[in-house]
Amino acid sequence: MGGGASVHKSKGQDDSDSCNTSQRDGSSSQKQKSGFRIHRKKKQKEAPRQSTGTGQIRPHQGSMGKAERGKTISLKAAILIQRWYRQYLARMEIRRRYTWNIFQTIEYAGEQDQMKLYNFFNALLTHMPQKPGIDIGSKDGANETSSLDSVSVSSGGDASSTAAASGEQRTGGRVKLRKRKLFAGNGACIDLEDVTVENDYKGPHVKLPMTLQNIQELIDGFKKKKILHVKYVAQILRVAAANLKALPNFHQPSTSLSKQITICGDLHGKLDDLLVIFYKNGLPSPENPYVFNGDYVDRGKRSVEILLVLLSCFLLCPDGVFLNRGNHEDHIMNMRYGFIREVRLKYKVFSGRLLTLIDQVYRSLPLGTIIDGRVLVVHGGISETTDLKLITDIDRQKYVSILRPPVLETMNSDGRVIPLSELYSSSHNGSEWKQVLDLLWSDPQNGTGCSPNTFRGGGSYFGSDVTEKVLKKHGLQLLIRSHECKPDGYEFMHSNKCLTVFSASNYYEEGSNKGAYVRLLGGPSEAVEPYFVQFNAATPKLRSMTIRQRVGLVEASALRELRTRIRERQDALTQAFNNYDPDSKGLISVSDWCVALEESTDLKLPWRLLRPKLAELDSATGLVKFATTFQEETQSDSEVDVTVAEVLYRNKSSLETIFRIIDKDNSGYISMDEFAEACDLLGKHLSTPIPQQQKLEMAKSMDMNKDGKIDLNEFMETFRIVNAEHEQDDSLDYEELDD
């Protein structure tokens, strides 16, 4: 590499010159624009000699002239490459950011749907007999006063209940458990905690009272993908609920001894993130206290494990673990967002009863934490009406679900149930329910003011003035909350008075965001000093990717979600498209296409920029071939009538929720009558009622194994809406209980 060598050499030789060149950096770009300058420079050096500048330089001057040119040209090269690289970076960045917008928009719109259908769910819940155990009037809600008490155990012979249960799994018979207790062959009732642990159970054993060793074994077991035996789960849930119940609505820890405290945000079933936190920051103890700010379950696949680990830590160390309730600690949310599915998958016949116990834990969870009387930690946020004193006096046990408050609270004087939308009108401003809802559902906004959170459908948007006011009113210095995913895992707003911390990394997709936790250092007499740790519980695949590949992956995922939503709205969209295309050419302008999409999907997104990814243009006219918007759809070839299927499909994300509500005992099956009833109700709440005959036919066609019952998979499969996530869940990489 002679050339390379000579450049270096000449750099050494022409040291003074190279210094000059670099000092004249700023102006050199202008110089480069005209080659003339370079020549002039050469002339200055080689005054008596001419140079053609084409490389035909006389040998004894050659190296110097060439070196000069080489340096300047290298500079030009560098600058040009750098400019292009910065552009490359900027284009990636913009893509990353708007992909983020897409995810957030879809996520919140989903929650909004949930709320919008609140009235429907309310009706469903009222008309269907209550779930056993959810008895709002009773003190602990755990009474078996359910009127549904037919139990059929179809396996024969075995005296012990465990054998009966496992016998079901082996023979594939069906057990419908409508009561909390199991009947053994001899008719005696057996409590979940009395279930015998099989000899071949290889998971962790837990003997209360909780010890550090128990927790270590739990964590190790979970790392190896073991499922904790239902006996131990029931024990932990029961004792934790009892202990939590005794706590006040706000934890009030002091850092006078520990001199520090750690606050974690949403975990959403991502056990890996919790383990990373414990690895980096240590297990909880009185010297190392933690506040966990809600949303332990849903979405991620290891919600059960997270809940068990956190509750176990709480049992071991009640002075070092402070658990807040989040908006996902709520069975109505769990129906839609995956926790119930997970419990059913892992605990099968026992899931119904476990879920009842979990509900007890939820309603016993305190609503927030106040550290050293100066830092408020709640899951969602606040509103202008937030009154901590009022909340302190509430009986929080009443709120089995935050979305379904005590009946008396929600009725008008004429006995009509108040819809959520009305709750936020002035006449209900003093409502206790609104106080609780605001704590768990609100989001901070830029600017000032306070308004109902229409994005989510519950809670408020609170501005910087609200934060200021509420903090001042209660003598507080800082509000820490979670509830929203942030790219860096945390974010300050409102002049650093409102801090969001979010601990589930890669929440939307691998590579979408970091997780974070915050440590407050120093005791109560020192200033509040937050210290942040960010992390990424990433897989090896992710780590080896370039930024560009990661952004591309997240974007592809966002687009998939978007396409799903578009398909859900196909009917309305097609109508809108046809309106813009009176001559039925199949073509409409890009602007019309954008308007149609925004209106039909209810998503405010940059449609014009997304268009290339979603629909094709007709090359001759430059118009959009709108049929291509739906091109990835797989056609359902069931005998079900198209319009009915689409009505249900459109509400697909609610379908699973509906199914679970109907499936009161969480057995995983619903009867055809129950299904028909649910369709009735759905039809009433949408503008398209479903004809009776079609309902029955649909139900029949869904019942693929012709046993008179529909299971969830059949239900969803009929509409080809088993998505990849469901399929993954159903494939077991966990050990079976009774192997």
Added chain:
Amino acid sequence: MAKDLSAKDIERAKFVFSIYDFEGNNTVDAYDLGSCLRALNLVPTEKVVEKLGGQKKKGQKKLKVDEFLPLYAECKKDKDIGNVEDFTEVLKLYDKNENGMMYYDELKHILQTLGEKLEGSEVEEIVKDCAEPADDEGLTTYTLFLRKLMAGPYPGDED
């Protein structure tokens, strides 16, 4: 000056502006001016960005969309963006065997020490994405590198 921009240009400029409007109050921090212009497919140098009003630190200056659009139009006028042949000419200097290859390390060195320097980590990223890995002798194909760089992170997309 905004009349130099087509309707489509203005729409795209407003979109990019909205993405960088972090506070939701229709302003963009002048620190992000460079990123905005580059996201709109322009290639200003850092010097040009500064001249147009870009800042080196956050919080120094805010721009409204009406102030941003003329800057975009101005920057767009600059036709000196370089093409592959320009670069190739330049990098031939380093291509002693005249086979389209140069030393990977020299490329890194240039980018890190000359001109508007890049950070080491940035150089790693860009080379990982755009260049073929260096062969046993440490050589890499620079024309390929240049083409990929100029094609942008997501070629074939209309953005």
